[in-house]
Amino acid sequence: MVAAARLEETAPIWAVLAEVADPEIPVISVVELGIVRSVEPDRVVITPTYTGCPATRVIERDVRAALDAAGYRHVRIETALSPAWTTDWISAEGRRKLHAYGIAPPATQAVRCPQCGSADTEEISRFGSTPCKALWRCRACREPFDLFKCH
Amino acid sequence: MASTPPIDLPSHATGAGAFDTPALDEGSALFEYLLRLGDDSLILGQRLGEWCGHAPSVEVDLSLANMALDLIGQATHFLDHAGKVEGKGRDGDALAFHRDVLDYRNCLLVEQPNGDFARTMARQFLFSTWQKLLFRHLLGSTDELIAGVAEKAVKEVTYHQELASEWVIRLGDGTDESRRRIGDGLAWNWRFVPELFEMDDLAAAMAGRGIGADLAAFRADYDARIGAVLAEATLEPPADQRPILGGRRGHHSEHLGHILCTLQFLPRTYPDAKW
Numbered sequence: 468m469v470a471a472a473r474l475e476e477t478a479p480i481w482a483v484l485a486e487v488a489d490p491e492i493p494v495i496s497v498v499e500l501g502i503v504r505s506v507e508p509d510r511v512v513i514t515p516t517y518t519g520c521p522a523t524r525v526i527e528r529d530v531r532a533a534l535d536a537a538g539y540r541h542v543r544i545e546t547a548l549s550p551a552w553t554t555d556w557i558s559a560e561g562r563r564k565l566h567a568y569g570i571a572p573p574a575t576q577a578v579r580c581p582q583c584g585s586a587d588t589e590e591i592s593r594f595g596s597t598p599c600k601a602l603w604r605c606r607a608c609r610e611p612f613d614l615f616k617c618h
Numbered sequence: 619m620a621s622t623p624p625i626d627l628p629s630h631a632t633g634a635g636a637f638d639t640p641a642l643d644e645g646s647a648l649f650e651y652l653l654r655l656g657d658d659s660l661i662l663g664q665r666l667g668e669w670c671g672h673a674p675s676v677e678v679d680l681s682l683a684n685m686a687l688d689l690i691g692q693a694t695h696f697l698d699h700a701g702k703v704e705g706k707g708r709d710g711d712a713l714a715f716h717r718d719v720l721d722y723r724n725c726l727l728v729e730q731p732n733g734d735f736a737r738t739m740a741r742q743f744l745f746s747t748w749q750k751l752l753f754r755h756l757l758g759s760t761d762e763l764i765a766g767v768a769e770k771a772v773k774e775v776t777y778h779q780e781l782a783s784e785w786v787i788r789l790g791d792g793t794d795e796s797r798r799r800i801g802d803g804l805a806w807n808w809r810f811v812p813e814l815f816e817m818d819d820l821a822a823a824m825a826g827r828g829i830g831a832d833l834a835a836f837r838a839d840y841d842a843r844i845g846a847v848l849a850e851a852t853l854e855p856p857a858d859q860r861p862i863l864g865g866r867r868g869h870h871s872e873h874l875g876h877i878l879c880t881l882q883f884l885p886r887t888y889p890d891a892k893w
Binding site: 515517518519520521547548549550551552591592593594595596598602618 | 687769777
């Protein structure tokens with residue numbers, strides 16, 4: 468009973484958060500990115516992806532604006548550093564969207580080119596356009612692409 | 619196996635009760651300790667930021683800027699927390715922008731000038747190898763914020779250490795000129811390594827309370843890692859030099875003041891400036 472009532476209260480908040488896009492990669496939401504750690508009737512806990520990620524503040528602001536606009540002004544936002552975010556928390560749907568957007572999702576095995584799908588790829592630079600990405604190149608189609616770093 | 623940086627400190631170097639090592643209550647000691655952690659990251663982040671737009675290639679430029687960002691992120695967490703512990707209403711920005719040289723607690727290594735790319739990489743190699751081991755030990759800190767930042771940052775610093783190590787190897791085992799330059803870079807920075815392992819009264823007290831790290835606990839590991847990379851780079855370790863200490867107590871080289879001029883100019887000149 469309690470769980471059901473609680474779910475009834477938190478599900479609409481999850482729905483609001485599912486519409487908040489990541490500012491750096493606007494095709495995926497903060498929920499798909501896995502940075503929303505918990506939702507309670509009066510608080511939302513988010514965790515930063517990287518210690519120095521400049522998007523962290525923008526995300527907090529965007530979440531605040533979305534909650535306010537949906538009538539959840541009383542829901543506060545808390546930031547938790549631990550447990551530390553990992554790319555394992557990116558949802559399957561989030562991975563699919565990253566790939567479709569041209570960013571190879573974090574991979575522990577073969578990195579596939581998001582343009583042509585070839586696994587014949589190589590690292591150009593371990594650091595890319597944002598802290599979460601590395602710069603890769605496809606040997607098959609010669610296109611460079613971003614790889615979401617396994618972290 | 620290569621020998622490793624000299625870290626036997628003169629016993630008079632950390633005298634207690636001197637004007638620059640006052641007895642501290644528990645809150646002040648934690649504040650000071652957080653400044654050490656935060657200032658290391660802040661000053662090295664600022665130094666790396668100087669490379670922005672000047673690195674040998676765009677990929678390297680991005681690497682250095684990304685490392686700077688990670689370090690400034692660490693600094694923000696540590697200094698914000700320091701401000702809360704202090705309880706005088708200062709936040710991370712206030713501590714970063716409104717302290718002067720004597721109040722900074724970073725180690726001397728991080729304030730050393732960039733020099734050429736090789737010297738910058740030598741500094742990064744010596745620092746990131748240390749910082750990774752430090753953060754690993756701080757995972758068990760009884761201070762929740764310190765443990766949390768360490769947990770997050772240890773993965774990022776692993777990248778810093780790997781990148782710097784790879785460059786030391788590539789430059790050392792490269793051309794005559796790259797080899798000469800990385801050798802010079804290591805020789806320049808070598809004398810600042812002992813300070814990384816300095817266990818003064820404050821460091822010992824913080825380790826004793828379970829908040830800080832016992833630096834001696836990973837000295838052998840550090841020496842082994844540095845030695846292994848130098849061996850792969852076919853480089854001889856630089857000759858031992860007299861260790862230079864003092865950063866942890868506010869005794870800095872002339873370089874820090876110049877860094878702060880750039881770092882602090884805008885918020886001091888336009889106090890109400892908003893991003």
